[in-house]
Amino acid sequence: MLPAMAPSPKRRPPESLAPGVDTPGRAVTLRDVAKVAGVSAITVSRALSRPDLVTPATLERVREVVSRTGYVPNVLAGSLKSRRSRIVAAVFPQITTTLFVDTIQALTDRLRQDGYQVLLGLSAYGEREDELVAGILGRRPDALFLTGIRHSPAMRRQVLASRIPVVEAWDLSPSPIDMLVGFSHEAAGAAMARHLLSRGHREIGLAWADDERALVRRQGFLAALAEAGVRPVAECRLEAPSSFHLGREGLARLLASGKRLRAIACSSDNLAQGAIAEALDRGMAIPGDLAVMGFGDLEFAAHTTPALSTIGIDKAAIGRLAAEALLERLAGREGPAAAIDVGFEVLARAST
Amino acid sequence: MLPAMAPSPKRRPPESLAPGVDTPGRAVTLRDVAKVAGVSAITVSRALSRPDLVTPATLERVREVVSRTGYVPNVLAGSLKSRRSRIVAAVFPQITTTLFVDTIQALTDRLRQDGYQVLLGLSAYGEREDELVAGILGRRPDALFLTGIRHSPAMRRQVLASRIPVVEAWDLSPSPIDMLVGFSHEAAGAAMARHLLSRGHREIGLAWADDERALVRRQGFLAALAEAGVRPVAECRLEAPSSFHLGREGLARLLASGKRLRAIACSSDNLAQGAIAEALDRGMAIPGDLAVMGFGDLEFAAHTTPALSTIGIDKAAIGRLAAEALLERLAGREGPAAAIDVGFEVLARAST
DNA sequence: CTGTTAGCGCTTTCAT
DNA sequence: ATGAAAGCGCTAACAG
Numbered sequence: 001m002l003p004a005m006a007p008s009p010k011r012r013p014p015e016s017l018a019p020g021v022d023t024p025g026r027a028v029t030l031r032d033v034a035k036v037a038g039v040s041a042i043t044v045s046r047a048l049s050r051p052d053l054v055t056p057a058t059l060e061r062v063r064e065v066v067s068r069t070g071y072v073p074n075v076l077a078g079s080l081k082s083r084r085s086r087i088v089a090a091v092f093p094q095i096t097t098t099l100f101v102d103t104i105q106a107l108t109d110r111l112r113q114d115g116y117q118v119l120l121g122l123s124a125y126g127e128r129e130d131e132l133v134a135g136i137l138g139r140r141p142d143a144l145f146l147t148g149i150r151h152s153p154a155m156r157r158q159v160l161a162s163r164i165p166v167v168e169a170w171d172l173s174p175s176p177i178d179m180l181v182g183f184s185h186e187a188a189g190a191a192m193a194r195h196l197l198s199r200g201h202r203e204i205g206l207a208w209a210d211d212e213r214a215l216v217r218r219q220g221f222l223a224a225l226a227e228a229g230v231r232p233v234a235e236c237r238l239e240a241p242s243s244f245h246l247g248r249e250g251l252a253r254l255l256a257s258g259k260r261l262r263a264i265a266c267s268s269d270n271l272a273q274g275a276i277a278e279a280l281d282r283g284m285a286i287p288g289d290l291a292v293m294g295f296g297d298l299e300f301a302a303h304t305t306p307a308l309s310t311i312g313i314d315k316a317a318i319g320r321l322a323a324e325a326l327l328e329r330l331a332g333r334e335g336p337a338a339a340i341d342v343g344f345e346v347l348a349r350a351s352t
Numbered sequence: 353m354l355p356a357m358a359p360s361p362k363r364r365p366p367e368s369l370a371p372g373v374d375t376p377g378r379a380v381t382l383r384d385v386a387k388v389a390g391v392s393a394i395t396v397s398r399a400l401s402r403p404d405l406v407t408p409a410t411l412e413r414v415r416e417v418v419s420r421t422g423y424v425p426n427v428l429a430g431s432l433k434s435r436r437s438r439i440v441a442a443v444f445p446q447i448t449t450t451l452f453v454d455t456i457q458a459l460t461d462r463l464r465q466d467g468y469q470v471l472l473g474l475s476a477y478g479e480r481e482d483e484l485v486a487g488i489l490g491r492r493p494d495a496l497f498l499t500g501i502r503h504s505p506a507m508r509r510q511v512l513a514s515r516i517p518v519v520e521a522w523d524l525s526p527s528p529i530d531m532l533v534g535f536s537h538e539a540a541g542a543a544m545a546r547h548l549l550s551r552g553h554r555e556i557g558l559a560w561a562d563d564e565r566a567l568v569r570r571q572g573f574l575a576a577l578a579e580a581g582v583r584p585v586a587e588c589r590l591e592a593p594s595s596f597h598l599g600r601e602g603l604a605r606l607l608a609s610g611k612r613l614r615a616i617a618c619s620s621d622n623l624a625q626g627a628i629a630e631a632l633d634r635g636m637a638i639p640g641d642l643a644v645m646g647f648g649d650l651e652f653a654a655h656t657t658p659a660l661s662t663i664g665i666d667k668a669a670i671g672r673l674a675a676e677a678l679l680e681r682l683a684g685r686e687g688p689a690a691a692i693d694v695g696f697e698v699l700a701r702a703s704t
Numbered sequence: 705c706t707g708t709t710a711g712c713g714c715t716t717t718c719a720t
Numbered sequence: 721a722t723g724a725a726a727g728c729g730c731t732a733a734c735a736g
Contacts, residue, residue, distance in 0.1 A: 077729035
């Protein structure tokens with residue numbers, strides 16, 4: 001995989017396009033188009049954004065000049081004046097796990113239908129979310145999508161001060177900044193535990209990543225176990241972000257503890273898959289010798305050959321519903337209730 | 353997974369933040385800060401962007417007012433004047449396959465180090481790439497990342513006219529718009545074929561998605577087979593985007609053809625995994641009864657229990673190298689040679 | 705339906 | 721080291 005230079009030293013020529021108007025070096029502007037078309041700037045502006053306000057003849061002429069000159073409206077200038085950027089900023093922790101991609105795609109698709117573009121912010125690896133958001137707000141997005149509900153007080157203040165519609169997603173909270181689309185991680189954790197209990201499992205180990213939402217699920221999980229008088233036989237904490245590899249390691253460490261283990265609960269399907277691979281390598285039967293319970297990444301889980309049980313989240317719905325909530329507000333309507341619970345499903349495979 | 357309204361009708365209060373300056377309804381501006389700090393607007397601007405040009409005392413005072421008022425610079429206005437948006441636009445076909453996420457992450461990470469943000473454009477599902485790009489160019493990005501090398505002539509012209517640095521990625525081409533970071537899909541396809549041939553396979557079937565780059569790989573694949581005097585025994589074309597499910601279907605259809613099949617080549621690891629699942633369900637041994645060859649999505653392939661052979665791409669390197677090429681140009685330097693070949697690796701598992 | 709005027713909030717340029 | 725003037729390219733508001 002050695003990077004190598006290919007022999008293609010092509011440089012762009014300093015092309016002078018835009019025939020019909022002479023713009024030495026700079027881009028074609030609205031005024032250039034207006035001049036050539038013999039109308040005023042505002043007429044060109046209207047021809048492009050509100051064509052119904054312009055005579056067909058004028059419209060025709062303007063369009064001809066626009067396409068001939070290759071005019072591309074400067075959205076920055078327009079946004080500055082109109083105070084609408086038609087940008088929705090979306091902040092995700094990272095995208096290397098496949099967990100968020102469906103949400104991003106659905107969000108993007110839905111917003112584009114209404115003419116909005118998504119400015120994606122990734123707060124992974126050290127960049128603090130509040131710094132990222134501060135930078136993003138400077139771009140004057142019309143709305144904001146945030147992942148999660150825990151934010152620094154300073155950021156919360158700044159976001160509120162920006163007065164744009166906000167959706168926090170993937171989570172529920174009694175005190176959202178504005179709107180909310182998610183599900184209860186505590187309930188999801190509890191559902192994982194109850195499922196294992198309902199299958200008769202009592203010797204349960206945990207392989208759990210150390211991220212914020214995962215830890216909430218863990219509380220729900222442990223509480224539901226405790227309710228049944230069960231305590232996990234062993235637990236292994238893993239660093240976020242979780243991965244296939246860490247899942248292997250998680251099970252290995254649990255088994256090394258020497259405790260008898262009949263089921264393993266993993267904070268993500270990612271981990272669960274790793275655990276399954278490790279178990280198979282050790283000659284264990286799934287779910288005969290070891291039941292595996294995962295969480296969240298449906299397609300990912302679907303690729304596992306020995307099936308695991310898991311919690312299914314409609315990730316695309318989160319993106320779509322968030323987009324729609326924001327769009328409602330952007331359209332001046334009151335929008336949906338502040339909180340939308342998208343819920344989750346327990347997906348149980350035979351005898352797991 | 354029934355969406356339900358939660359009882360949390362919280363509305364944001366019309367908070368009036370920004371103590372120390374009275375801005376009725378509108379956001380705090382540079383001039384507001386200047387007024388309060390008792391300096392001119394330009395001094396505030398300098399205090400924020402070139403602090404070395406300002407007296408420590410002034411700097412201190414400005415900073416105090418900035419943080420007290422919660423001033424967030426309007427980047428739109430700054431960009432309009434300075435003609436630098438510090439945005440790099442990146443266009444990908446879609447992100448629901450995991451194929452591109454590492455590239456996006458690496459691109460984003462590297463660009464952020466130099467203060468650039470990524471505007472992500474997804475050209476999936478019908479929206480034509482050139483329309484998307486036209487919209488994006490209106491935001492005056494400082495640079496452009498494109499996936500692939502086939503673009504409409506109109507788009508090519510428009511991109512050239514914008515005079516910003518451009519990287520086309522994932523592919524090589526003799527006539528790039530500007531710079532290029534990728535690998536030869538034809539060579540990759542040929543490598544797949546040669547690998548199977550080297551393992552003695554002659555009864556080879558194809559399950560191939562119908563996307564642009566995949567079809568180039570197919571040509572390379574078939575050419576390499578032909579060189580060895582081999583023709584595929586059967587072929588199944590599948591609609592893009594490829595998926596696990598389509599992989600299952602692909603193998604099923606190939607087997608239904610009744611031809612004797614000892615190896616299957618898939619245009620993506622995604623498909624390969626589906627094919628494996630289907631084979632296992634039918635009681636076939638992998639690779640004993642059927643060798644499986646995939647392409648591209650390393651981590652994905654790593655999760656397969658019966659190993660497949662595949663072509664490994666360093667997807668993160670593509671993002672990182674593309675970012676660096678663009679940054680070089682943005683810094684006014686000449687940048688790297690026009691084309692960077694990141695190459696690929698044949699990852700062979702035992703006896704596949 | 706079309707035009708004029710003004711100014712969005714910032715940074716460039718030139719002056720002090 | 722700081723400031724004044726000008727204007728980036730566009731659209732809101734009002735006028736005709």
